[in-house]
Amino acid sequence: MRAVRSEYMHWAKSQAPVTYALSSSEVPHFRLDRLPFAISDLELDGASYHRYPPLRQAIAEKEGVDPACVVMADGTSMANFLALAALIEPGDEVLVEFPVYEPLLAAARFLGAEVKRFERPGFALDPAAVERAMSPATKLIVITNLHNPSGAFASPEALAAVGALGPRVLVDEVYLDSGPRPGSAFHLGPNFVCTSSLTKVYGLSGLRCGWILAEPDLAERMWRLNEVMGVAQAHPAERLSCIALAHLDEIAAGREERLERNRALFNAFLAGRSDLECAPMESGITAFPRLLRGDPEALNALLRERFDTAIVPGRWFEMPDRFRVGIGQATEIVEDGLARLGAALDVLA
Numbered sequence: 001m002r003a004v005r006s007e008y009m010h011w012a013k014s015q016a017p018v019t020y021a022l023s024s025s026e027v028p029h030f031r032l033d034r035l036p037f038a039i040s041d042l043e044l045d046g047a048s049y050h051r052y053p054p055l056r057q058a059i060a061e062k063e064g065v066d067p068a069c070v071v072m073a074d075g076t077s078m079a080n081f082l083a084l085a086a087l088i089e090p091g092d093e094v095l096v097e098f099p100v101y102e103p104l105l106a107a108a109r110f111l112g113a114e115v116k117r118f119e120r121p122g123f124a125l126d127p128a129a130v131e132r133a134m135s136p137a138t139k140l141i142v143i144t145n146l147h148n149p150s151g152a153f154a155s156p157e158a159l160a161a162v163g164a165l166g167p168r169v170l171v172d173e174v175y176l177d178s179g180p181r182p183g184s185a186f187h188l189g190p191n192f193v194c195t196s197s198l199t200k201v202y203g204l205s206g207l208r209c210g211w212i213l214a215e216p217d218l219a220e221r222m223w224r225l226n227e228v229m230g231v232a233q234a235h236p237a238e239r240l241s242c243i244a245l246a247h248l249d250e251i252a253a254g255r256e257e258r259l260e261r262n263r264a265l266f267n268a269f270l271a272g273r274s275d276l277e278c279a280p281m282e283s284g285i286t287a288f289p290r291l292l293r294g295d296p297e298a299l300n301a302l303l304r305e306r307f308d309t310a311i312v313p314g315r316w317f318e319m320p321d322r323f324r325v326g327i328g329q330a331t332e333i334v335e336d337g338l339a340r341l342g343a344a345l346d347v348l349a
């Protein structure tokens with residue numbers, strides 16, 4: 001039997017919560033009682049809302065695309081799976097970035113893809129590196145932008161150069177809205193398929209409001225595929241997602257300033273450590289430093305045991321001498337968490 005699982009997701013979901021969750025790649029959860037709605041706005045109506053048009057329209061408006069290009073899904077997770085399942089035939093060659101968010105790799109392998117990898121030098125998206133790894137059989141190229149785990153931003157120019165190589169390009173954009181950036185790579189050309197959600201940078205992971213942007217024929221294939229999987233999303237969540245999309249600016253208020261403050265704290269922390277190697281953070285919510293002396297697994301165990309703090313050991317991102325740090329939480333939490341990380345590093349040394 002083919003293994004059907006994501007080892008990383010299983011591990012991540014089974015970790016006990018800690019106060020200083022530098023392991024998190026999200027901003028703080030947004031409280032629903034800050035949104036103006038009444039319980040009657042979440043009416044079930046007893047109807048099955050086929051491709052709930054108000055939500056499809058609201059996502060299309062947010063992304064600046066035709067609603068015919070929008071497929072709704074349970075989070076970016078399901079969006080990625082549906083996109084891959086619609087694009088991959090067993091035996092197809094799929095080129096996946098290294099390192100990568102593991103569920104993307106697990107899904108491609110589960111679908112029977114012949115997975116090959118391309119390097120991201122210094123974690124940047126380098127079209128020449130993608131081209132070197134390509135073969136005439138390459139059907140799909142898989143990228144995260146911003147990159148998980150490093151947080152590196154791929155410019156529209158770099159993405160367009162990858163698009164010009166020919167195969168379809170799947171871009172997971174779940175972190176893209178964490179700063180002022182150009183819109184989705186979907187606008188770069190018809191071979192781009194992009195996924196995202198209201199999860200990571202809006203603090204609304206509980207809604208599971210995810211989507212795929214794809215050319216209408218391909219989008220239709222994904223809708224049909226989802227009829228085999230979940231048929232429809234929970235309708236109150238769809239209604240809440242519409243309300244959230246109408247208030248995205250309020251939901252995101254203060255986020256960029258907080259992320260900038262937290263990145264500055266992380267960069268100051270880095271400057272004081274000779275045991276970590278990492279480029280200063282310029283974008284996003286996560287960084288992926290190399291631990292020059294010691295074992296990131298032992299560091300995480302010590303942080304959890306003695307410091308009520310957690311990181312993600314790099315083995316979950318295919319680079320066991322590194323670890324992922326998330327700076328999306330409230331500034332006090334990030335500041336204290338970094339102090340605790342420093343104390344744990346000192347103990348290990």
Ligand SMILES: Cc1ncc(COP(=O)(O)O)c(C=O)c1O
Pocket residue numbers: 025074075076077078101144148172174196197198199200205210
């Ligand atoms: C690159 C990437 N894609 C997708 C997800 C999952 O997103 P969602 O919560 O919207 O399913 C994550 C979560 O860590 C992620 O890092």
